Amino acid sequence: MQPSEPMLRGSGDKPTSPSLLANPLDFISEDHLRERQVCAVIDGLATADTLDRQATTTVLRFLNEELNVHLRDEAEDLFPLLARRCTEEDAIEGAINRIRADQDEAMRLLPEVRAMLAGCLDRGGDLTAKERAVLTKFAGHVRRHLVAENAILLPIARARLTRADLRHLSKHMRSRRGLPDFPGTPDAE
Ligand SMILES: [Fe+2]
Numbered sequence: 001m002q003p004s005e006p007m008l009r010g011s012g013d014k015p016t017s018p019s020l021l022a023n024p025l026d027f028i029s030e031d032h033l034r035e036r037q038v039c040a041v042i043d044g045l046a047t048a049d050t051l052d053r054q055a056t057t058t059v060l061r062f063l064n065e066e067l068n069v070h071l072r073d074e075a076e077d078l079f080p081l082l083a084r085r086c087t088e089e090d091a092i093e094g095a096i097n098r099i100r101a102d103q104d105e106a107m108r109l110l111p112e113v114r115a116m117l118a119g120c121l122d123r124g125g126d127l128t129a130k131e132r133a134v135l136t137k138f139a140g141h142v143r144r145h146l147v148a149e150n151a152i153l154l155p156i157a158r159a160r161l162t163r164a165d166l167r168h169l170s171k172h173m174r175s176r177r178g179l180p181d182f183p184g185t186p187d188a189e
Contacts, residue, residue: 012037015066018179024169025157028078031070032146038062039139045117046135051126056117063114067142069176071103074149077172082153085160095152099145106141113138 012033020027041055079096086092116131127135161169171181 015062018174018177021170021174021177021179022182024073024166024173025154025161027173028070028073029150029154031066031073032150034062034066035070035142035146039143042135042139045127046132046139049126051120053121056121060114060117060121063110063117067106067110071107072176073169073173075100075103077169078153078157081161081165081169082157085162085165086156090156090160092153092156095148099148099153102141102145102148106138106145109134109138109141 012030012035014034016027016030016034020030038059041059045052045055045059079100082092082096112134116127116134120127120131174181
């Protein structure tokens with residue numbers, strides 16, 4: 001599968017395809033589409049009169065299986081690579097700090113969001129007004145991080161990261177998902 005094939009621009013209704021990991025920036029970009037779509041589902045949960053159990057399960061699965069890994073891809077690999085490659089005129093330090101602040105806030109709220117959604121599923125009840133407010137706040141932080149990354153960081157990463165950097169990023173993202181490295185490619189580290 002080549003990264004330029006049509007599946008690259010998905011609708012975000014499913015987890016991002018591991019076939020995109022050969023081109024890690026495309027994978028991250030696709031993950032952002034996925035996040036945007038799940039944020040819309042979270043907003044729907046926050047405003048609906050009664051709990052949509054299927055949507056709640058979708059969000060819980062995303063939080064447990066996708067979001068944490070995505071944030072680690074960025075915090076542990078993408079941001080350090082950008083910091084190493086970017087020049088002063090790129091002025092990305094402030095952008096990374098703002099993005100990290102939103103990510104940290106989303107991660108801080110994550111256990112509470114997870115517990116309240118799981119609790120609603122268990123007891124078969126609806127969300128309280130306070131819980132709805134937490135959901136809206138959480139979705140806001142996740143959405144802000146991806147908007148800033150799409151607008152600022154990913155275009156700079158596409159311009160500045162070397163082939164070796166992309167290779168390193170791809171390798172670590174595959175490893176984080178329990179996938180073997182692509183065979184037959186030299187280690188660029
Ligand atoms: Fe991101």
